[in-house]
Amino acid sequence: MFKNLARGLTAAMLAAVAAATLTSLPASAQTTAPLKVGFVYVSPIGDAGWTFQHNQGRLAMEKALGAQVSTTAVEAVAEGADSERVMRDLVAQGHKLIFATSFGYLEPALRVAADHPDVVFEHAGGFKTAKNVNTYNARFYEARYLAGLLAGKTSKSGIAGYVAGFPVPEVVQGINAFALGMRAANPKAQVKVVWLNTWFDPPREREAATSLIHQGADVLTNHSGSPAVPQTAQAHAAKGVRVIAYQSDMSRHAPDAQLTAITHQWGAYYTRVAESVRKGTWRALPVWGGMKDGFIALAPFAASVPADVVKLVKTREAEIVQGKLHPFAGRLVDSQGTVRQERGVMDDATLAKMNWFVDGVTGTLPKP
Template sequence: MFKNLARALRRPALPRIVAQLLLPASLLVLAPAPPAVAQPAPLKVGFVYVTPIGSAGWTYQHELGRQALQRTLGPKVQTTVVESVAEGADAERVMRDLAAQGHQLVFATSFGYLDPALRVAADHPAVRFEHAGGYKRAANLATYNARFYEGRWLAGYLAGRSSRTGVAGFVAGFPVPEVVQGINAFTLGMRAANPQATVRVVWLNTWFDPPKEREAALSLVNAGADVLTNHSGSPAVPQLAEEKGVRLVAYQSDMRAFAPKAQLAAITADWSGYYLRRTQAVLQGQWQSTATWGGLRDGMVALSAVDPALPALVRSAVAERQQALVAGRSTPFDGPLKDQAGRVRHASGPLPDEAIASMDWFVEGVVGSVPGR
């Protein structure tokens, strides 16, 4: 047998694999297995929310963005959520904990988180922080926001075309520039449709308090408002609009689940694209501290879920004005702009971003005041 085997092994045409099969197992020499390739550890990304996630509203939209990020990047990222975090000391404690736990990217999603985030960023220079709505940055802290006022102007125009009383009610959280922008843009849009329209404002001094939001909305309906909108965190205003038979322009989320008859449309935010881009920048070592302010054109804001029962003429008029905003042919804050006292605050052309970002005064047509002014 072994003579035949030796003769066979000397034949050049015999494939090596056949020769190996003919050898006794004791004579086989196995090649070592290639070393396992170590998979990189996932990037740990933290999200800090000011309210419960719920099923609609500000925090819910950020949560949708986080979920889209996790689905898209899969095992490359590990995301963590901390919800119902109060602005101030609690926010700072939570962000420090996330940094200590190895999170390399943290999204702080409420306006009042800015100063806590700056302090934590200073103590953790290797961690990247992203703050929603902020106006101060650091080498490792970027800011991002959406031009909600673009959607607000369109919503106001729709309200002006739909209101019978010419009075709208606005339930507002805190008097920060973003909220003031929204009130002014909504009022200007409404008065573009009805020059005599007015917008009544009730301040909450909180972002999330369903009973207080409901009470504010009820007071506005009792004051003659037949269209409601809000800058607050719960579905309380939509629910009150549905109950009282007035119309609603929802904010942040489509609220048809809570106000199926009342809702005219919804101003919605989509953070998914931004969260994906910024996380990929960290993974690729290309992250930089930037200030992002996206709008209708960028897909960060939309006037969505427009009531299909509205007259076709109204829907087409809104669509035309939206196209003009996206194309840059007009802006919500084109001059002349007058304040409540009738003084010209901006004579002509688009209001500069710097002036919009620091807005602390109301335009003509707003009934109410900016606290502290």
């Protein structure tokens, strides 16, 4: 669900999603009746996590557009054949815009789209488009670098634990950016990784987090879909374990353990897309937005985080937003000692294929 795109998008290009003209957009989408919008979710909505944040985006779109839209959300839909069935059912019910919010929904969405050229599909994290299929994602690695910097400044053991779903490039980017940020604060820091080979499995997420704590990690983070990792950190908070949560603000699940959280913000984008479909201006223009585009934000810092550390992280955040700092700039060496980049800034095409760990990450990188 979290696969990255090979092309970025400037703020001006983001605006073009709502402003560019597509003369071939079906007239049926250019109606004064409410636009029926479907959302397909890979896990239960719950009260935090990947699906919860996408659903918050749906609700924000409803609030912004009111009677102009009518939405349907289908949760806990398995990737593959089941998702294709659900999307076909949404089309049959008259939905003219469908958001497919998990990586494994890409091929099913392309098949359904080919059979229904009058329906617009938006896929989260994909790498293929069609005349009526677009892809969108966020540069999560930007906030991951900041999270690593915070971890490096607060960890007493110098070891962080990273619970990861699948070894797709977006996940690898996040692990590497986190490690680079942590080592910017502590050059001897280590990031230990445990793979789940699933996106959502609370018991396995909890087991992986516990294993990392036993390996010496006193700061945890994750690329998985439930609050299990923050909850595990909370259970060990008295022993000094902390967490930098992902997707949602998990402070309700880890009130003593959370330092901050990397939160996903989809509402403004969903609103722009729905407006463009209604106006007949939508077109397939892949989106890879960053912190400057409002796709990602850090939750409030815990009171326990020293003021100088908060100031440092916020300064680096401002530099990322301004384009002065890029997590993958300068000399980059992998975990085997091979120089992957001598100088400059890594381009999007290279980032899109990242399949190696930077120095400081321990653990194996299985094939996706």
